[in-house]
Amino acid sequence: MMMTVGVLIWVVGVASGLRERPEWRALEAHAEEMKATHLRELVEDEERCARLFLEGPCGLVVDYARQKVTTRTMELLFGLAKSCEVMAKRDRMMRGERINTSEDRAVLHAALRSSRDSRVEAVVEKILKFAEGVRSGDLRTAAGDAFAAVLVVGIGGSQLGPEFVVRALEDARLETRFLGNVDAFEVATRGLDPRRTLVVVSSKSFTTTETMRNAERAKAWLGGGDVSDRVVGCSASREKVEAFGASRLFEFWDWVGGRFSATASPGLLPLALAAGADAARKFLDGAAAVDAHFAEAPLERNVPVVLALLGVWNKNFLDLCCRAVVPYAARLARFPAHVQQLEMESNGKSVGANDHRQLDVPAGEIVFGEPGTDAQHSFFQFLHAASPVPVDFVGFLRGTDAAAHDDLSANLFAQPDALAIGTPEDGTLPPYKRFAGDRPSLTILFPRLEPRSARCPFRDNNFPTNHPRLGRSSRFTNIARRSRGAWLWGINSWDQMGVELGKTLAATIRAHIQAAKSSSTTDGVVAQPAPAMMNPSTRRLLDIYARANRDDRGGSSLSSS
Amino acid sequence: MMMTVGVLIWVVGVASGLRERPEWRALEAHAEEMKATHLRELVEDEERCARLFLEGPCGLVVDYARQKVTTRTMELLFGLAKSCEVMAKRDRMMRGERINTSEDRAVLHAALRSSRDSRVEAVVEKILKFAEGVRSGDLRTAAGDAFAAVLVVGIGGSQLGPEFVVRALEDARLETRFLGNVDAFEVATRGLDPRRTLVVVSSKSFTTTETMRNAERAKAWLGGGDVSDRVVGCSASREKVEAFGASRLFEFWDWVGGRFSATASPGLLPLALAAGADAARKFLDGAAAVDAHFAEAPLERNVPVVLALLGVWNKNFLDLCCRAVVPYAARLARFPAHVQQLEMESNGKSVGANDHRQLDVPAGEIVFGEPGTDAQHSFFQFLHAASPVPVDFVGFLRGTDAAAHDDLSANLFAQPDALAIGTPEDGTLPPYKRFAGDRPSLTILFPRLEPRSARCPFRDNNFPTNHPRLGRSSRFTNIARRSRGAWLWGINSWDQMGVELGKTLAATIRAHIQAAKSSSTTDGVVAQPAPAMMNPSTRRLLDIYARANRDDRGGSSLSSS
Structure with missing residues (x-):
């Protein structure tokens, strides 16, 4: 998706001339009209509401009737996407061409969810078998103890995606801790028994400063000497993993970017340990289902593409630079931080992917969020009363506790209308209780978040998508967003040169x-x-x-x- | 501080005419000049750097040489603050006048840190004594068991501040869990023994939907029937706490706003349980030290006031609508979410506090953040390459592990320069590795984050400030920010009417x-x-x-x- 949107410009090689395109100018003119139209009117149009509604794979639905768009807006956006050859760019990515231009690499995380590659499938099999062995107690430490806990050492993409996925789906079999920052060791290991803890070290290069420092401390904590019975590595470097003294290597392919590694070994291994092999497999299946939707659905019904276009509309035409992501599920507490990385690291760019010239429009969105209803008790005051911030509401149709879930859902359905419609303008309320409304949002609903039955697939174009429902959530939100950046803006979403300077x-x-x-x-x-x-x-x-x-x-x- | 900044306008009653003031216009003209001046030049000016540097109480320092300001900018901002009578507004707040106009309430959380009020002091004593009893095992359950864990039930301000403070300072004596969302019960209680868990229910009204639902579930989980030996309440309603069946009430004063309650019982009780009475007392002392600084320091050296003015400068004159908060300490992982609430709920307003007329300038900032260096591996790409976002870097001079702390600090000191200066413009780098710099930030340093020695005070004008060092961090960042909103923008930072509509x-x-x-x-x-x-x-x-x-x-x- 992301890729799709950005591809057009990149293929055509006019990244620096986006603003001059007739499609862009038509949208600018149209935006003036839409700015003057209140969402209160738009949401009363029955036909419009029916058309601004999408169904994705596995029961996912997207209602974007509360975006400041009409069917005319969408026609113009689809026209822009076509003019930018977004779908051709998607196809180039899916074929494995080297679309990461600055690093001269292919972008192949979708291959992680396909069973067509036997090398990939062999690693998946190895991960699931190992995880089930640990969970069942068949695989034990050298001293004969069953494992009770997993300490995942990794930072950035080797933590944010995996942590999100594990927290969303874990059961109570093993205790999972994540260790990223160099000062987090004591807190991350508190209460764990080193004799019964499995340490997973995730770093593609196996040279990441923070990760290797924490990994060395973890080895010492395990007892020093040969502790290979309790250490495994996820990396592209067999030599370094062996030299470090890990007993097993789970390949972390060079063609998978760090932030897209939730379906690669850094995400899949912790998930399989935390939720079981069946859950991990279904997670991959879900990701594959979303990949297939992205690869095959027509532009107008392609969920990631539509979400991407809405992002471009909000950012470049309505001048809304931020997006709040609010999942109504406590287990998705780390979802916003994951989406934040995917969006801001992928699309926080200012030069074209192909011509390397300065963009003539700003790219990327600032993403932040907390779960609902917690967020309602925090920054929602700003969303209602201060500058407009488009919100992505993410929810589930069914929960485990029906009464609690109804409470949660009532809030989930109420907030978008409160933002869009505001308070009545009949003058009965004092000014400080009046809200203007006209604040855009969209609602993504999944059938169920199922940590145990493992029916949620998700991934995204850099990220596993595939616990059958959860998977989709993450997948769609992320893909959509990155697509905008990558193909419509004409940027390279796959590198992250900005972090190098600070290093x-x-x-x-x-x-x-x-x-x-x-x-x-x-x-x-x-x-x-x-x-x-x-x-x-x-x-x-x-x-x-x-x-x-x-x-x-x-x-x-x-x-x- | 916050208050100070906003007060001027509010006192003068011209909230809707801010833009017309000569001081405002002078700043607008000056901003054009500053936009054209690169930070690369500014940071080379030795005298300027020396002057844009503040010392606060307890060893706190603030370096704002990387803000896009000169000493002339600061003179103009101080002039605006004086014209808005910011210091007079601060004094009105400190005197306990009813500055929360829409709710007709005083804003007295500063009184929580003062020992002058005997009722307040009596509650503090009760909290500390109770907490020490629980920690030592002197206070036990009806069955004679010592407590092993604390489950804090509360949402919004009754969770975000307390969770931040506890995670920053807790030791390993008791396991502390926070339960906010209605679907979080299972995860929050996983692995806890109900026979040895103390449930703390925090809600000023004791009617908050999510909190009361979770509190009822907690009672059932404890075993049902009379479980008052393991239930206490923080509330303004003695009747409701007794009716609920809690054995103890810790008063949560009506004159303390929810998001400012980290030094009230909802924050102080969990902190005292998690870190001990000494830590909690020093936390209060630190808050009081910051209150005293805020109340007494002159405008130009008043840390919260200066931070507030920089916020107004960035938001209203440089058109930078967001702020990233990046603490270089894993234990401060929940600090950004707490600041996010304080800023966005306090200053996400659009009408004047006194005249209730529409503001003629936008108020409030969007705040987000994650700890460093984690954030460097995530959204920093955007900060370096895409639209400028002012960053507050928060760090500590000393750590427990010297080598790890040097690593962390090297990153803390490197990022501000990478953002401000960018890459050399000598044409040697390919375009996708070039960064323009000129991105503002500021650095706040505290001597040490001391969870055990409990020397960190902090609070803020709605928030405890007072673990001797940690306290200050939170205190200053928050106060400063809210000040802007409250007194310079002329808004009421103390209500949150926007959340009511959604409810x-x-x-x-x-x-x-x-x-x-x-x-x-x-x-x-x-x-x-x-x-x-x-x-x-x-x-x-x-x-x-x-x-x-x-x-x-x-x-x-x-x-x-």
Whole structure:
């Protein structure tokens, strides 16, 4: 999806000329009209509401009648997508062409959900068999203990997708902890028994700084020496995993981007351990179903494409730069953070994927969210009263506790109308209780979130989609969003060069801190010649830091209290 | 602070005329100049960097040299604050005047940190004594068991602040779980022993739907009947707490807003249980230190005021609508969600606090964040390459593991420069590796995050500020932000009318769902006359929901797969 939307421009090679296209100009003119039309009127149009409604695979439905669009808007958007050859770009991705131009790589995470590749299928089989062995107690530690807990060491895409999926679907068989940040070790391992904990280290390169530091600490915590009976790795480097001392390698393919790895071994292994092989397999199946929908459904009924186009509409024509993602399910608490990474890392770009020229329209959305109804008790005040923020409401038709689920669902169905319609304009309310409405949202409903029966498939174009229902949720939301970025905006959604600059700088500063600490002068950092790049502000901060860390009294050398 | 900034306008009664003020116009003209000045130049100015640096109480420092401001900008902003009588508004709040105009209430959470009020102090003493009794095992269940876990039932402000504080400072004595959403019960109680769990129910009114539903489930889970030995309440209603069957009431004062209750019983009791009475007392002390700074420091050195003014500058003059909050500490993972509530619920307003007229400038910021370095592996790509988002970096000078802390700190110091300066413009890098820089941020450093020694105070103007260091972090960030909204924008930061509309609608829809379910017709909801407010889209969604919940086969009635 994402890919689809972006592809057109990229194929045509006019990423830097999007604004000049006639389709774009027609949308700009149309947007003025739509800005002046209140959603209160739009949602009363029966035929319009019926048409702005989609059915996806596995019972998924999308109601976008509360977006500020008419059927005319959608025609114009579909025209733009066609002019950008979005579907051709989708096909290029699906064929495995090297669409990640800056890194000269194919983007093949969809292959993870297909059983056609025997190498992929062999790894899936290995993961599921291993996980069932751990869960059943057939696979034990060298000391003969059954495993009680899993510690997943990984950061970024090796944590956000897997954590979301595990929290959504886990049962109570094993305790699963995630360890990302370098200062999180104590909290992540608190209460775990190292003799009965399986450590999963996930890093494609097996060189990620935070991950390898935490992995070394985990080995020491397991007891030091040969602890390979309790350590496995997910990586593209067999050599490094073996050198690290892990007993097993679960291949993490080079052609899968980190943030798209929830259906690769970094996501699949923790899921299979936490929810069982059947759940993990159905998760893959769900992802495959969504892949198939994305690959085959016509533009106008293709859920990821439609969601992507709505994103472009909101961002580029209605000037709404943010999107809130609010799942009405406590188990999806980490879904917004996962979508945030997928969207902001994929589409936070400013040059064209092919011509590398500056875009002439801004790309990418800022994504944030918390589960509902929690979010209603927090930032919804802003959504109702301050600047408009499009909201993606995500819900499930059925829950385990019917009464609680009805309560949750009543809120899920009420908020979109409260945002769209606002309060009556009859002057009966005091001004501070009046709300203008006209705030767009859309609602995505799945039949059921089924952690145990494992019927939810999901994935997305970089991400597993496939617990039969959950899967779809994630899949569609993400794909849709990335599509916009990738193919309509003409950007490369598959690299993330922006994070590299910070890494390089951090290495310089780390070296400087070490040098300052080992310096024999009394002034520490101050005595070190500051690297050329450092400015007065940075020098001051590093000086404060060095002084604090030379002060063995444990307090601050700045504090006057 | 927040209050301060907003107060000026409110006192003068010109909330709807902010844009016409000469101070505002001067800032608008100045902003054009600043937009054309790259941060790369600004951070090289030694004198400017020295002046854009603040010291707060207890060793806190704020470096705002990477904001797009000069000393001239700050003069203009201070002039605006004076013209808006921000400090007079602060004084009105501190004196306990009824500045929450729509609800006709005083805003007195600062009194929670003062020992001058004997009623307040009596409740604090009661909380600390009770918590120490539970922790030591002196206080036991009716069956004679020591407590092993605490289940905190509460939502919104009764969860976000308390959860942030507990996760930041807890030790391993007791296991603390938070239960907010109605579908979170199973996950929140998993692995806990009901015979040894203390249930804390927090709701000012003791009528919050989600909280009371979960509280009832918790009572049943404890065993049903008289379980008062394991149930306590934080509330303003003694009658309701007694009727519910709790053994103890910890007063939750009517003059403390929900989102400001981290130093009231809903925050203080869980903190004292999780980290001990000493930690909780020092947390209060820290909050009081920040209150004193806010009440006494001159405008130009008042940390919350300066942060608030920077927020107004970014939002209203540089047109940057979002702010990312990135704490470099895994234990502060829930800090961004807490700040998100404080900012967006307080300042997500569109009418003046006094004259109730439409504001002529937008108020409030969209806040989101995740801990660093995790966030660097996620949405930082967007921050570097896409639209500018001001970032608040929050860090600590010292950590427990020196090597890991140096790694973390190297990243903390590197990111602001990477954002501000970008890559060299010498043409050596390919376009997709070039970054323009000029992205503003600020850095707040605290001496140490000390969960055990309990030296971190924090609070904020609606929020405890007072674990001696942690406290300050939260306190300053929050106060500053709310100040902007409240006093400069002229809005009422203390109400949250926007959430009420959604609640009313939810009640209507809930009643409709119940009626449809009990309907004897075969078509369920369809046969019910839809309430007047419902539009075709809502009717369709409710129909789908009702059909799914009449279908006992457990699947979706929509699914064709």
